[in-house]
Amino acid sequence: MSERTEAGNFVGIEPQTLTDQATENFRSFLRNALRNRIVRYVMAAVLTVVALLLIAYIALRIALINLGPPPLAKIAHFRPSTTDRSALIARNGRSAPKPMAIALDPNEVDQRYLAMLFTFEDRRFYSHYGIDPVGLVRAVRDLVVSQRIITGGSTLTMQVARLLDNKYERTASVKTQQILRAIQLEMTLTKREILSLYLGLAPFGGRIKGVQEASQKLFGKEPKSLTISEAALLVALPQAPEARRLDRHAKAARRARNFVLKTVAAAGVITPEEARIAALEPLAAESSQMPPKPLPKPSPNVASLFAGLTLGINFVATPAIAAPIEPPKSNYFVGSERQIVLDVRKQLHGQRADDATQEDRNALWMFYSARDKPLWTTRQGWTRGAEAAIDELKRAGDWGLDAAEFDIPQLSPAMAEQMDANQLAAAEVGLSLAILKYARHARGGRIEDPATQLSSYLDRKPQLKPPYLVISDIAASGVPDIFLQKLHPQHEQFKRLREQYLSLRNGDKASTVSVPAKGNVMRPATTHDDIALVRERLGVPLRGGDPYFYDDELVEAVKKYQERKGVSPANGTITWRTRRAFNESPKVTAQALLANMEEWRWMPDDLGDTHVWVNVPDYKVQVVHNGNVVHEERVVVGTTSTQTPIFSHDIETIYFHPRWTVPPSIKMQTVYPSLQRGGGYFYSNGLKLIRNGKVVNPSKVNWSRSDIRNYDIYQPPGPGNVLGKVKFTFPNKHAVYLHDTPSKSLFNSSQRTFSHGCIRVRNPVTLAEVLLQYDKGWDADTVQALLKGTPEENGVQLEHHIPVHITYFTASVDENGDVQTAKDVYGHEKRISLALAGKWKDIDKGRDHLAPATVARSQERPSSANSSSSSRQAASGNRATRRTASRGSAGSNRARSSGGGGGYTTRVSGSSGSANDVFRGSFGR
Known part of the structure; x- marks a missing residue:
């Protein structure tokens, strides 16, 4: 064996192993070299980018200085x-x-x-x-x-x-x-x-500059009351003001306006139906000359030029202050159908001698511009359709309306034979305007904006139908009387209230089974002679057996009756209190029925196949599926000073173990003064103070000088959380929602008005199970699993948003035809009744809960030593106004988007940037 081999064996390494190690070492060397080169290249690239950005910034500053x-x-x-x-x-x-x-x-x-x-x-x-x-x-x-x-x-x-x-x-x-x-x-x-x-x-053609001047010159009104068509036109004109001047290029202006309408409708700003109707509206200043200098308000008679345009006759444009040009005389004999229509158009743009709205007159002008003959009048008098419509107008009182409000022209066959075209046109216009007014009233238009006219808490709008669609659809229906009847709410409860109103008005006395006022106490599972009368009184059928036996089905019906009538305890035992309730005649007035019928006119036509129904005066929440109540529970609503607002929306998210974001109203009016006094409320509720995403110790903040609007405050999930275990959100401007509460004892009260505006549900977990069963097909175990473990907020998005209707009905009619009444706790019924009676000055609208609110400032007076620093701080505060307002509003908008937090979203005053933030919240997000 050689010396090399012996040495190799001595160290225990084979030659092949040495070769592999050398290869691996070489590869490692290459990797490290490549990694180092990449690092150098990346660092060089970063430094180059930084240098370029610095150069660009310097160049920008120099360019701005030179600019x-x-x-x-x-x-x-x-x-x-x-x-x-x-x-x-x-x-x-x-x-x-x-x-x-x-x-x-x-x-x-x-x-x-x-x-x-x-x-x-x-x-x-x-x-x-x-x-x-x-x-x-x-x-x-x-x-x-x-x-x-x-x-x-x-x-x-x-x-x-x-x-x-x-x-x-x-x-x-x-x-x-x-x-x-x-x-x-x-x-x-x-x-x-x-x-x-x-x-x-912004330029609008000619010498017109600015939206206000354009609105005044083109439409004769202030820009705060523009129609959809007018607003779209003002958006379109500045893009090419000279190429779209109304006096020179009206067709181009109309095309541009309609393109704007199509675009904004696709974006959801307006509905497609609103865009279609607005596109049909003629340009108000289409035939008027753009004035070189400011001129007086255009005469409404200028619009009468449109009548001539329909005949293909060209007019020379005249200034808006010129005398009105009369439409040409028709070649038809006086009194012909074509001449009547021409005179109708003329009268619609003539001097107004009635109380019709301009929107109604414009709608009729568009309708009759497309017709060659009148709709209601002939040389022999009214048409059959007109007579049917007139009969229905005269029966307006049967629907809770005032028939005297509708001015019906007189036109008998003998009178019609003696009338010329202009007089027949006046009758045609008069009846059409009366029909449009009836349609508006049938849809709730007698009170145009309940939120501003009655109370800011009544956040509902009449379900009006565009007048052009009304006149077009009634003409196409062939049965004007049936068409007018269907304009009223088609909800079953509205029909029942109407029947009760007619009975009360006509003096009919309802036949009600009476139960003896005196007698022994009737307890469940016992026999009594009066049980058969109770069964008949409540409409509970006997399903075999003894008619005098107090069975379980009747016990449940009695419990519901006791709860509805406020008999406590509602345990099914029939005492003298329940006997007295059986024999009480319904204390409801015609005015109360009319007020509740009017509220139904403000409700959506489609409540939803599955929807949540909260009636504030009843203190109940119901889940309705295909017209049947599948779940019902007690609720607590807002106090009389912090009312629960009345509106409809869609439930989008259900939060389990929610955290409570303190709304601006509570933050400014309750938490802030508490922090100035030591923070008792803050600490006792386990609140957290956040600024720029970081938790802040309140004791380290000088609250005599700090602005609470710069901070977010929330309460973590847990047993003491004011929202309990579940929260149901439907983002709205009032920042209210449905939620759980640890204060269960309040549900035992008969008048449950204790919250800051939100709706507290006695058993929200069951409510969540019902909703998630319909939305996702979840069972109760799946929902319960979300509540196990450490409390941590977990939001479940609904696949199909479920409508929630927060209502205020003080009168309803049950399946047996009995009127059920509730206390007018907020006074909305009284306000509606006064409005329907025309007593607007007697209405107490109360405070506007969405009005600007100021922060509760510290009462401490600054010492003299701090006077100079306070002055300097006030001076610097002006420079920080925009920054401070932006941060403050951001928190408000977050609270609004998440549903708020048990109170109302308050528009904060005292900051120059707050209005800007309102626009950001409305259009910029």
Whole structure:
């Protein structure tokens, strides 16, 4: 054996092993070298990017300095909160130029217009910083494909920059300057101020600038009351103001308006039906000349030019202040059907001598513009359809309406023979307007906006049908009387209330089985002579056996009756209290029935196959499936000062072991004063204080100087959590929801008004089991499993959102025809009754629970030593206003999106940025 072999054997290593180790070492060396090279390349790339960003930032700052301050002195009465006042003086020391426009407060503009504007022009207005990368990429793509500039990718901020600099060329240098100016505006102004500049500077053709001037010149109204069609037109015109001038290019303007309507309808801002109706509306100023100078409000008679346009006759456009041009005389003999229709159009745009709404008149004008003959009148008088409609109008009282409200023209056959076309047209218009008014009242339109006219807690809207659809559908129906009847709510409860109203009005006395007022106590599972009468009184059939035996089925019916009548305890034992309740006549008035019928007019036509029903005066929640109540439970509702709002929404999420986010109202009015006094409420409820995502010790905060709006406060899940084990959320502006509660004893009270506005459910776990059974097919064990283990919030998204209707009905009719009444705890029934009687001045609307609320400030007076520092802090506070308001509103919006937290979402006052944040919450998210 050789020396080498012996040495190899001595160390115990084979030659092949040495070769493998050398190969592995070489590979490791290569990997390390490659890794080190990659690290060096990455570091070099990062440093290069940082250097480029630094160079770009320096170049941007230099470009902004060379660009100069924005010419805001052109805007009258505009005082930006963060702009250096030296920027308002010309750089050569001379005074700024004379203002050329007036900035318009976004609050003075119809909110639908703003929603359309953001959707069509700049959907990311509240998230970008002057330029929209998505829009720029789209513009570059169009440039490459078409070899010319198609779209500019401009944001609203860039459009303001272009309007301020008065440069409209589509060149690279001008576009670059617009981008720089837009970035400068974003750094200088708030989003609200930029929006107000656009609203004041936007061009609309001719010399019309600004939304307010355009609304006044084109529509004769303020921009706060625009129709959908008018709002869409104002969105479309600034894109090409001269190419879409109404006096020169009306067709182009109409096409642009309709394109806007189609776009915003696809985005969900308006419904497709609203877009279709708005697209049919004529342009109000289509035939008026765009004035070179401000002129008085246009005469409504200008619109009468449309009648001539339908005959193909061209008119010379006249200024809005010119005398109205009469439509041409028809070649048909006076009194012909065509002449009647022409006179109808003329009267609809003539001087108004009735109380009809402009919307009704516009709808009729569109309807009759497409007809060659009248709908209701002939030379022999009313048509059969007109007579049927008139008979139904006269029976309006049978539906709880006031028949005297509908002015029906007189037209007998003898009268019709003596009338000319103009007189027949007046009868035609009068009946059509009466029908549209009836339709509006049948759908609840007597009270147009309960939230503003009665109480902010009544967050419902009449279920109105567009007047154009009403007149079109009634003409196509062939049975006008049946059509008018079907305009009323078709819900079973409305029909029962109406029957009771008719009986009460006609003096009918309901035949009710009476139970002797005196007698022995009747207990379950016993026999008594009065049991048969009780069974008949409650409508419980006998299913064999002894009719005098108090069986289980009758016991359950008596328990429900006792609970409904407020007889305590509701245990099925019939004492003298229950006997007295059996013999009480229903204490309901015609006014109460009418008020409850009116509330039904505000309810959705489709409540949902499966829905949750909460009637506040009954203190109950029900789950209704295919018209049958499948689950019922007691609830606690808001107090009379913190009422549960009345509205409908969809349950989207069920949270198990929820955490409670303290809503702004409680945070400002309860928690903040407690923290100033030592934090007793805060610590006793186990609350947590959060700022910038981190937990903060409240004792380390100087609450005499700190703003509670900069903090989020929540209560972790657990046994003491005020929301208990389950929460049902349906995001809404009131920040209320259904939830569990540890305070179970409150459910034993007869009047359960104890909450801050939310709805507390006695057994929410069972309610969750029922809803998840219908939505996901889960059984009770699956739901119970979510509640086991360490309390941790777990949200379950519903696959199909379940409607929840929070209602306020003080009168209802059961299956036996008995009227069940409840106490008017919030006074809504009284408010509705006063409104229906026309006594608007007597209505006490109470406080607006969504109105701005101020923070409860500290009562401590700062010492003299702190006076100077307080002054300095106040001065610096102005600079931090925008930042502070943004953080404060973010918390509010988070609370709103999650359903709030047991109270109301309060719009916080005292901050210049708060209104801007309201717009962000409405359109920017």
